[in-house]
Amino acid sequence: xxxxxxxxxxxxxxxxxxxxxxxxxxxxxxxxxxxxxxxxxxxxxxxxxxxxxxxxxxxxxxxxxxxxxxxxxxxxxxxxxxxxxxxxxxxxxxxxxxxxxxxxxxxxxxxxxx
Amino acid sequence: xxxxxxxxxxxxxxxxxxxxxxxxxxxxxxxxxxxxxxxxxxxxxxxxxxxxxxxxxxxxxxxxxxxxxxxxxxxxxxxxxxxxxxxxxxxxxxxxxxxxxxxxxxxxxxxxxx
Numbered sequence: 520x521x522x523x524x525x526x527x528x529x530x531x532x533x534x535x536x537x538x539x540x541x542x543x544x545x546x547x548x549x550x551x552x553x554x555x556x557x558x559x560x561x562x563x564x565x566x567x568x569x570x571x572x573x574x575x576x577x578x579x580x581x582x583x584x585x586x587x588x589x590x591x592x593x594x595x596x597x598x599x600x601x602x603x604x605x606x607x608x609x610x611x612x613x614x615x616x617x618x619x620x621x622x623x624x625x626x627x628x629x630x631x632x633x
Numbered sequence: 634x635x636x637x638x639x640x641x642x643x644x645x646x647x648x649x650x651x652x653x654x655x656x657x658x659x660x661x662x663x664x665x666x667x668x669x670x671x672x673x674x675x676x677x678x679x680x681x682x683x684x685x686x687x688x689x690x691x692x693x694x695x696x697x698x699x700x701x702x703x704x705x706x707x708x709x710x711x712x713x714x715x716x717x718x719x720x721x722x723x724x725x726x727x728x729x730x731x732x733x734x735x736x737x738x739x740x741x742x743x744x745x746x747x
Contacts, residue, residue, distance in 0.1 A: 523675065551734055562637070562723050562738030563676070608675060612734045618664055618683045619734055620691070623675035 522546045523611050525624035534633045538596040542609030542624055545590065551612035553621065554583060554594050556605045563608055567594070599631045635659050639724050639739035646714040646746045654709040654742050656724030663729045665707040666736065667691075667699065669720040676723060682707055714746045 524543045532538045542552075550571045555563035569576040569583045569592065576583050582595045596603055609624040640655045658665065663684045668676040668691075678691030682701040696718055698710040707726075711718060721743050725736040 525675075528673070553734060555738075560740070562725070562740050564738065565735040568735070618681060618689075620678060620681070621676075621734060621736065623668075623677075625673060625675045 521625075522549075523609055523622050523624040525607075525609055525627050527627050528625070529628040529630070531630045531632060532599045534601055534631055535598045538594075538599045538603065538629055538631065540594040540596075540607050540609075540627050540629065542592045542594075543590060544592075544611050546611070546613065546622075547590070548613055549611035549622070550614060551619075552583070552585060552592050553610045553612070554581075555608040555610060555623075557608065557626070558605050566607070596629075599629075601631050601633045604629055604631045637724055637726055637737050637739035639722075639742050641742060642740070643743045644745070646711075646744065648714060648716065648746060650714050651710070651712050652714065652744075654711075654722055654724075654744070656707045656709065656739060657705050658707075658724075658726040658737070659705065660726060660728075660737065661704060662726035662737070663704065664727045664736075665701065666725040666727075667697070667707070667709045668723045668725065669693065669718075670723060670741075671720050679709065679722075711744075716746050718744065719746045720744060 553568040554566040557563040606626045610621040637658045666681045667679040680699040682688045724739045727736045
């Protein structure tokens, strides 16, 4: 049962334009959402996050939007740069009795063309 | 700080062999995690630990064992390797408290079981 879905396996964008990566979730118990970026042969690195009590969080060129009623979040990158080419994972946090767990989506490969 | 380190980077095992994937972090993080990533899939949680001496199962624990005798180290043991365990393994850690659930990942171990 995929609780976090990234339905677009890949996305190609021209340098300078906006990249929009989407993520849907099914579990209403998730209370925090994170985006990770991964380059080949490296581990994922944290990019940006948003609490379920907010609908927007911005950090430089990166903005995450959360629509709780639709159980949907999106990551906007403006302007896109070639160095943004990577795999982007959406993750959702579920609080457990001992520690929290993250559930990851399958990832979206972003290619930014120069 | 070296962050999260993993050894080895690559390994080929024969069916039925055993091995230990090493993970260490120097950030004094209490929480540590083991994930596996299969092609086209998100990261799946194998085991996690909330502190030395405390471990618990994640989504896909079968075929694996862990121990946590120190804060720094969190080794993952495969007792009888099977082809289904061919994957990339990531170790991660995070602080006990903080404004987000940001996990810091190691570079991964690519394991092939033949």
